[in-house]
Every structure is written in C-alpha cells, then in structure tokens.
Amino acid sequence: MNELQELVKQCGVELYDTEIANENSKVIYRVYITKEGGVSLDECESVSRLLSPIFDVTPPVSGEYTLEVSSPGLERKLSLPKHFKASIGELVKVQAAELKILGRLVKADEENICIENDEGIFEIKILDIKKAKTYLEW
Incomplete structure (x- = not known):
C-alpha cells in the first residue's frame, strides 16, 4: 500500500483506498484517489496510465x-x-457490534470518533467499527 501511495502522489493526488470487487462475474481492482477540491477525470486517467504497466508486471490480484x-x-x-478525520462535520452511518448510528461526525483521532445526533454524542472506538460511510440527506 505504501508503494501505491508513493506512485499515486506522482500524479498530484492522494491514495484514499483500494478494493477488490466482483461484479457480473468480473474482478475489478479499484483505486480511489482524492485531493483538496476534488479529483478530475484527467487525474484518474493519469493514475491509470501510471499503474497499468506496473500492474502488468506485478498484478494486484x-x-x-x-x-x-x-x-x-x-x-x-x-x-x-485519516478517512474519519477528513470527514469531520459530515453526516455518517456507522455500524459497530450491535450499535447502528446515524449522525454528524464531530470528532476523530487515531483511536476514536464522536458522532452527534438528536439522542446525544456517541464515542466509538475505530477498531470496533464494522462498517462506516458518509451519506447525504436529500
């Protein structure tokens, strides 16, 4: 992952995450990139052009x-x-053990997050989180 981070930085963006997905009986290796102000299609293409020949030699899957x-x-x-820290102030859905909580992420550090909603403020250990994502209210 560190090598991938360094490669992606060469294109002026940051590595956010990677995932392997199976869709319609095809394997997809996804590389998510980010930067302040958003990512352009040209930046996605640059990263893809940089990674493709490397992955031809050393496939990620x-x-x-x-x-x-x-x-x-x-x-x-x-x-x-770092994902939680960058999302402070945003609405999140978090599942940890038996707890499912929706609210605004108000604090995050290396070990814990705090989510605020109408029921109060909830502190959750990042290690206890099974699933978390940002969401938008429409």
Missing part, C-alpha cells in the same frame, strides 16, 4: 481483472483514522 481509478465519491466508505 491473481487472474484477470479490470483496473478502475476514481474518486471515492460523496458517499464514501470510511475505514482508516
């Missing part, structure tokens, strides 16, 4: 796959402390 490079989107998965 075994077998056939498709490489996709994109921004994480407005409703994005949160899994690392």
